[in-house]
Structure formats: structure tokens, C-alpha cells
Amino acid sequence: MKKQILKVLPFFEARIWGGKRMLETFNYETDVFPVGEVYNVVALPNGADCLIEGKDMTLSTLYKDYPEWFNCDTEQLPIRVNLLDPLADLSVQLHPDDAYALQYDNSRGKPEAWVILDTPEDGKIEFGHHAKTKEEFANLAHNKEWGNLLKYLPAKKDYFIDIPAGTLHAIGRDVLTYNISRNADLTYRLFDYDRIEVKTGKKRELHIDKVVDNVLVPDTSKGFVWYDSYLKDGCEITDYWDEPGLYTLSRIKVQEQGYYEMNRFAFITVVEGKGEISGTRIKKGETILVPEGLGELKITGNIDAFIASYKNEKKEVE
Structure with a gap:
């Protein structure tokens, strides 16, 4: 196939904090509900994988069959892009580095970054923590002292925020973001507001010990950064x-x-x-x-x- 510009169709994921607003904002159509995340670029074979418009193939297949279109040094497509507009706060979570992810979950780590597209006046994100040592972090986490542990920042429209592996984070309610990350799907949850998953009737799984293993201590995160155009x-x-x-x-x-x-x-x-x-x-x-x-x-x-x-x-x- 000759090199050409192709449209990549979105891949929709239902989420406990999702709804219809993402569909209305971007004029998407899908039977998936409640829509939480829209993967504009994802290529995980036998998993989340965008379709190519008019070509009867997935993005991961295109990457494998036409490597000259990408010329990358990775076995799988290296990047992922998604849009989020949550109707409730996301779980407080982090992503591990490559070494830990490979050893314990046969995956790659997932450093990521966001640009805030829109936010209400009271919009916020969880980013980082107040613990000075791993022992303090573990103690506060296991005792659910979230007010003493978690750090929140006001969301800033059009600002960029870098989220290295090991950084605690969560997008807040009604904060619309563009996200870029490594093409992986491994998340460790620390706290999920004791929400019940409708399909299962149970709380979502937490991974407190894995979060403790991976969290960066002390927290040296920089927060939002403005870049001039x-x-x-x-x-x-x-x-x-x-x-x-x-x-x-x-x-x-x-x-x-x-x-x-x-x-x-x-x-x-x-x-x-x-x-x-x-x-x-x-x-x-x-x-x-x-x-x-x-x-x-x-x-x-x-x-x-x-x-x-x-x-x-x-x-x-x-």
C-alpha cells in the first residue's frame, strides 16, 4: 500500500466515571456506555486497538505490516493518545517504570503527559503527595489518611503537565484533557472513593502495595508548566x-x-x-x-x- 494519510477511528472504553458528555463534545457515536475514555491512538494487539477507516485493519496490524510508515525501534507502536472528560474524579493511581512492569505484569511502564483543554473554575487534579519517606507513605495509605497524604492542584487551561512513572495522579471531575503516553495499559490504583462497579456490584481492585513499591519519594513533581507558542x-x-x-x-x-x-x-x-x-x-x-x-x-x-x-x-x- 502506498504511503498516504489515513483516518484512525476512535476506540471507546466504558468507565465508572464516564457518561454521554464525551460523545456530545466531540460528536462521537458508539454503543459503549458510559464512555469514559476515547483512545484516539492505541494499538494493543488483541486488546484496545483502533481501526483504520476504509482499510479493514487495525492500527497494530498497520504498524506490523507497513513498518516503513513509522520507522520505529519498537516492536509495537510506541505511543498512545486519548481524550478524557470525566463526570467524577478518576481513581488516584500511578504507572510503574519498565523494569517493574515487565517483572511483575509482563508489560511496559506508562509515563504520560496531559494538556488541559478545559476546566471549571473549581477544577482540580490530584498530583503527588505529602509523605517524606516510603514508610510514612505506606502508613498513611494503609490507614486511609488521604487528607494528610494526597496533594491537589487547581487545573490550568492550556497548561502542560508531565507525569513520569511513579508519580501519583488523578484527573478531577469535569477537567477535559488531551493525554499522550507510551502505548501500554498498566495502572496501579491507590484509592477509588469506595465506588461500586455496576457490572460486578463490587469495588474496583486496588494495588496499594504496588503503589508503595513504585511511588517516587520524596515527591519532587513540578506541576503545571506553560509553554509559549x-x-x-x-x-x-x-x-x-x-x-x-x-x-x-x-x-x-x-x-x-x-x-x-x-x-x-x-x-x-x-x-x-x-x-x-x-x-x-x-x-x-x-x-x-x-x-x-x-x-x-x-x-x-x-x-x-x-x-x-x-x-x-x-x-x-x-
Whole structure:
């Protein structure tokens, strides 16, 4: 198959804190309910896996069968993108690093990052903790002294927040976020507000001991960071993160017409507006894959979009 821009169809996950609002916000249609997460880019074979529009294949199959579209140093697609708009606070959780995840759960770790797309005035996130030692953390956690342990931050619209492995976190109610992470699905929950899962009639599983094993102590998290944008070729561009072996993330806004140079493959997710990208029509909530090597993109319309990509980890020359 010749390299071309393709639309990646969203993969929906039901969540205890989900509802219909995500569908209404981005004009999605699905029988999944209550929708909590929309995976705009996910490629886990025999698991969460986006479909490719008009090609009768999943994203993981495309990655395997057409490696030259990506030119990556990883067996599976290395990045994942999703949108969240929870109607209740998410569980307080963390993700382990690669070594721990592989040893105990045969998975990769899942460092991630968010950009806050919208938030109410009282919007907040849980981020980090107040414990000074692992022993203090474990004691507070096992005794459920959440008020003394958990740290909360006011959510800041259009700000970026980095969440390394081992960082305690939770998106708060009504805080709409764009998320990028490694293409993995391993979460350890510390606290879930004693909620009951409707399907099972039971509380969701917690992983307190694994959280204690992995949590970063002392907490040195930086919280929200603002990145200034710059203008180039008709585009307003914000570059958030560019780490080989992890992910690259930028945001691009275009009014009427702009040009954007692509050196690597990329997934472009529109969060506001509509238009065309090199002849492919795209609107709010949709994602396209731009294979490596297509070069400069011509963008027309009124578009606010995120560009997610990956650079191969540099190897030292022996």
C-alpha cells in the first residue's frame, strides 16, 4: 500500500466515571456506555486497538505490516493518545517504570503527559503527595489518611503537565484533557472513593502495595508548566515535549491556511474546528495518521490540533 494519510477511528472504553458528555463534545457515536475514555491512538494487539477507516485493519496490524510508515525501534507502536472528560474524579493511581512492569505484569511502564483543554473554575487534579519517606507513605495509605497524604492542584487551561512513572495522579471531575503516553495499559490504583462497579456490584481492585513499591519519594513533581507558542508559515505552534524513546508532542493552530513540515510520522488529533490537511478533510474529534516521509503538510480551515510522534532512542556507538 502506498504511503498516504489515513483516518484512525476512535476506540471507546466504558468507565465508572464516564457518561454521554464525551460523545456530545466531540460528536462521537458508539454503543459503549458510559464512555469514559476515547483512545484516539492505541494499538494493543488483541486488546484496545483502533481501526483504520476504509482499510479493514487495525492500527497494530498497520504498524506490523507497513513498518516503513513509522520507522520505529519498537516492536509495537510506541505511543498512545486519548481524550478524557470525566463526570467524577478518576481513581488516584500511578504507572510503574519498565523494569517493574515487565517483572511483575509482563508489560511496559506508562509515563504520560496531559494538556488541559478545559476546566471549571473549581477544577482540580490530584498530583503527588505529602509523605517524606516510603514508610510514612505506606502508613498513611494503609490507614486511609488521604487528607494528610494526597496533594491537589487547581487545573490550568492550556497548561502542560508531565507525569513520569511513579508519580501519583488523578484527573478531577469535569477537567477535559488531551493525554499522550507510551502505548501500554498498566495502572496501579491507590484509592477509588469506595465506588461500586455496576457490572460486578463490587469495588474496583486496588494495588496499594504496588503503589508503595513504585511511588517516587520524596515527591519532587513540578506541576503545571506553560509553554509559549511561536508563529511559522501561517501556524501558531506550541512544542511541549521531545524525548527520544518516549514521545514528541506539539500543538498547532491554523486560521485559513498554514504549512507544517513533518520529519517523522505523526498522529494529528483535532480538538477544535475543521478543515483539510493535505487534501484530507478533518474535524473536531478526528485523528489522522501521517506516515513518515510525506514532508510538508498544507493545512486549510480553522484547526486546533495536537501532533503526537516518536523519535527513536539514540544508541551509543561502541
